[in-house]
Amino acid sequence: MQLVSKEHKTKLLYDHYMRYLFIASASLMTIIIVTIIVFVGGQGLLTFKEVSPLDFFFSAKWDPMGLEYGALSFIVGSLAVTVLSILLGAPLGLAGAIFMAKIAPAWLSKIMRPATDLYVAIPSVVYGFVGLTIIVPFIRTYFNVNIGFGLLAASIILAIMILPTIVSISEDALRAVPKSLEEASLALGATRWQTIWHVLLPSALPGILTSIILAMARAVGETMAVQMVIGNTPQLATSLFMPTSTLPSEIVVEMGNTPFGSAWGNALFLMAFVLLVLSLLMILIIRRIARKKVI
Amino acid sequence: MSAKLFDKLATLLMWLAGIVILGILAAFLLYILYKGVPVLSWDFIFGKSSDIQAGGGVGAQLFNSFYILLLSLLVSIPLAIGAGVYLAEYARDNKLTDLIRLSTESLATVPSIVLGLFGMIIFVNALGMGFSIIGGALTLTLLNLPVLVRVTEESVRNVPVHYREASLALGATKWQTIWRVVLPNALPGIITGITLTAGRALGETAILIFTAGTTVGRQIVNFDVTAAGETLAVHLWYVMAVGLVPDRVEIANGSGALLIITILILNLLFTIPSKILQRKLGAGGH
Structure with missing residues (x-):
């Protein structure tokens, strides 16, 4: 006698195997990140066959033609x-988040939410292009320097690009604070600002810390916008107005003219690996913070 | 200073911050549109680009942008839905789940230039694709995946538990419940997530320079996935950074405006149906 019909058996089997498909696609995330670490790291670490780690990390002499691979100026x-x-x-972002969460009238908050999404939607090349056409000339004129490219121009553009990260995550955090805490403070006679400052x-x-670290991760990895305004000169910056370079901007400038597998190319991969390690570190810090929150 | 006065002052400052944030955005968008819209013409949007002479268009770049986006979404959407459903429906609170979550979060913060170099090693060199549309699309998938996974997981979690219970109580298997009950109800959220991802992917540059390349084929519309495929965003960067054309600032202005307009339209096109869908589902249940 057949207790379970054939049709039903197929369904159960289907149900069983779909589960493996789901697990497989989820595990793919782990496979991808491990592969990225192994391949970018592997290619990058080949640099050390020809260049000493001491030179790479602590020398600012970057001259691939002269076989000098010091990446200090890019790291700095x-x-x-x-x-x-x-x-x-x-x-600015934090003040904006407080404004959206606690001070702005409802209609204004409703406008600001999609507005912060729009900030994210603007492509980084467009940020870079506007930086190039507005901020660089502005710095040249008002700070009375003759170049305008450099740390300050890049930092201003990045400060604008990280606003949405800080605003939206901090706002969520502020809104998540239990109403009772706020009411208790107000009932004790505290002003709104005192409540915000001492309680919220x-x-x-x-x-808020998570938002700032995520913003740092975005800033350190930003390539296109920075490349367009920083001046792309491999030298240690001693002032805000001196053209210099960062890890990602230098990679994007030089990768095109570099033979794959050469010491020069490998050094660029090592720079990418340093970036990768930095951003992974930030994720670990965020996890630390999140764990503390539970306790 | 009295506490009340201080409160007023702080409130004023917060208002100022809010206005500055909106102001910067408005100034950005208006500036780009003001500079770029006059450049936009039929010949510019659908014309061929030129390496040396003035007057080149961005037709092929525009096509490549959408083609690469479409290909990468075709790969990343099924994978991301699979992973998101796993995390929301199947995953137990164990080491494996924790590892998958950590991996997704890490993947989301990998700088795009690093993803670009990775794609260059794997797809361009090891798998021998060369600078190609398919190489670019597959690398772009790595950027889309973590965001889509997170959005899917959230949307699936937001489907009320009693929907699932009703379906299971009727004798449906878990897979039937997911396919017929959970996913349709999670769809509005997933669509919004896809739009956000698509907008980001459309403007992505660093990933594509060393995977899809900075050149285009001879035809405007070229479905050959092994051809090099410079996109609009890459073109904007390329003409400003390396380009030789005399009208490069105009091209950059036009490309910038075109990019922004495309992304705005994309958002409108997808957000509205998803809102309507949401209202319909809301009216039907609860």
């Missing part, structure tokens, strides 16, 4: 634009 450039853009963009911001701090 990347870190400098990231920190500067956060200093410029984070206060401390409670939303993990979310």
